[in-house]
Amino acid sequence: MTARRWTLVLGAAVALITLALSSIAPPLATRATDALHDAFMRAQPRTFDPDAPVHIIDIDEVALQTFGQWPWPRSYLARLNDQLFQHGAAVVGYDILFADPDRSSPEQISESWARFGGPQLELPDLPAHDAIFATSIGSGPTVLSFAGAPRGSVPAAKAGIAFTGTRPDAALIGWPGALDNLAALQEPAAGLGLVSLGRGSDGIVRAVPMVSRLGDSLLPSLSAELLRVAQGAGGYVLRTGQGSGEGGKASPVALKIGAFEAPLDGQGRFRVHFAGHYPQRITPAEQVLSVSDHDPALEAAVAGKIVLVGSSAQGLFDIRATPLSDHVPGVTLHAEVLEQILAGQFLARPDWARGTEVLALLALVATLTLVLLRQRPVLSLATAAIAFTLPPAVAWLAFGKGLLLDPLWPMLAVLGLYLPGTTLGILAKERARRAVRDRFAYFLPPALLAQVADDPAGALTPEGADRTLSVMFVDMRGFTTLTENMPPADVVRLVNGFLSTVSEALVAQGATIDKFMGDAVMAFWNAPIETPDHATRACTAVPAVTRAVDQANLMLERQGQPPVQVSIGLNTGPCQVGLMGSQNRLSYTCIGDSVTLAARLEGLTRLYGVGNCAGPDSIGDLPTGLIAPQLDLVTVKGRSAPIPVHSIAPATPETRALCHRLAQARAAFLARNWDTAELAFAALATQALDGWPLDRLAALYLSRIQTCRTTPPGPDWTGAHTARDKR
Structure with a gap:
């Protein structure tokens, strides 16, 4: 088989192999694509809007030093919650679980003293801290959170999730059970959302589940529930890739939350375009608890906004890694999601992305194959360089428009074709040189023989x-x-x-x-x-x-x-x-x-x-x-x-x-x-x-x-x- 035919076979083989591998999506390739998109995000972070109607109350290290170690008495949280609503918060959500009774409550202290034969404390008839907090939760639209777990009962959803087509249970991220809150606290809450963020195989959070499957139920994320409650919407519509009444496997593509719609990937996740840390979106919890009457600064920060309460304290173990930083409080991720949905700024992978990538791969392989057939090393190198840099360049421009394209497989196809293709060309030229040397060794001086061997086609002028x-x-x-x-x-x-x-x-x-x-x-x-x-x-x-x-x-x-x-x-x-x-x-x-x-x-x-x-x-x-x-x-x-x-x-x-x-x-x-x-x-x-x-x-x-x-x-x-x- 001639070198030209081998080059054609190589081009076809590289195209087929890369297409097959891309459909399998090996973990290593997925990590490489994620790393490339992370680089794009570091170069083009989302523009932060200081007027976005989302704010964070941070239980930071200063607050813990001021008011004592965690967990705080829930009477503190009741005051925090009341202050936020008194200063105009539209809805307050907690990126905190309240699974156990408050041990600092008066009745809990009395029981603790008497448990092992200690003296029976005579305490005044004081309300339980959990009751105080429950009253505060019921006084305004408050959203609590829960987490997915290997076991545990699944909480009842505060709002239903309708869907188009077949229910996409198999496509969604799921947990057998949940870790939720005290029933006394959860019942008066206006909403209940999942805070399990998930992460990539490298520990970096890039996408947040907006809808998850817990047991036999579909439940929303904390950010989705906050947005629903803030609008007073009755429920959700989960749109899948199928039309209503169509059978077969379905995958979620978008979640409609009142007047807003968030694009989802095939697992019900929302791809986050991070803006990074901005102090403007954060008020320390210590400042909120220290307000004695009315604070105009606090009102300006939270009035009419979705307020998230969470912690950046290292000891509370809610620190995540993102493409922009390896030290991001989990509550910030929920805020980033809300900011994007409210602003209509998304990172999405459109339905046509896969087809476009396949066409690009085939076009680049075909072009490079034709150039390699000419056996011109400089032209082949230039074409390969352009073909190798074109996919990431297009992906970079698309990223700026909020589109996620995967340039990895076209790049690998170009690399996989150019290296062996160039080797074939070198071997073919060497065979041609050897043939020329064999034919002319006795008929040409060595200097001319070397020049002819370098360019046999041009020197021998087969056309005359x-x-x-x-x-x-x-x-x-x-x-x-x-x-x-x-x-x-x-x-x-x-x-x-x-x-x-x-x-x-x-x-x-x-x-x-x-x-x-x-x-x-x-x-x-x-x-x-x-x-x-x-x-x-x-x-x-x-x-x-x-x-x-x-x-x-x-x-x-x-x-x-x-x-x-x-x-x-x-x-x-x-x-x-x-x-x-x-x-x-x-x-x-x-x-x-x-x-x-x-x-x-x-x-x-x-x-x-x-x-x-x-x-x-x-x-x-x-x-x-x-x-x-x-x-x-x-x-x-x-x-x-x-x-x-x-x-x-x-x-x-x-x-x-x-x-x-x-x-x-x-x-x-x-x-x-x-x-x-x-x-x-x-x-x-x-x-x-x-x-x-x-x-x-x-x-x-x-x-x-x-x-x-x-x-x-x-x-x-x-x-x-x-x-x-x-x-």
């Missing part, structure tokens, strides 16, 4: 490319004559040694070996990696090949084998280069008229009796130390226009002088000065160019001179020679 190349053909001269009496094994050894010698010399000069053709080698420059000085490098390769063959001949001579000679054809011009061939067999090669001309020039070396022939575009920027005299002006087979033919040689003083004489001889020939030209070429016949005698070249010109004397050329004669053979 137009490029100016310098193409060279190197052939073993006189191969048939040389090997006609050799055993086959010696012929193979000779050819392999020759080809290896020539190839190494060419590769050392930056050439790309195109192919081996029997005893010949074809090479080119400027592909697959562009090389601006390719013509110069190709010209330098001519004497390099010659020197390499001379070194090889010394070894052949020691082995008792005949020496070899080479003929070189070099031309520079436009070509088409790339991977070519059949579907099952491709090779990196070049084609074009310039390639054909290079082959023709190699064939002309035999005509002129020289070691190499080069086209005019190859010698345009001849390197220092080389000289390239023009041998002829030739029209080769397949071309109509003649081209100058040069031969490259070392630029020694002797060679420069010889080239000067050759240029003078050709000038006389072209000027139709036959006698001068004849004498000049006759003298050149005894000379040699880079070890190659010029007798063949001189004989060609002497023959042409005789022809011109016999049949004088016309006025448009250019001195060009027409080569009849392909080579």
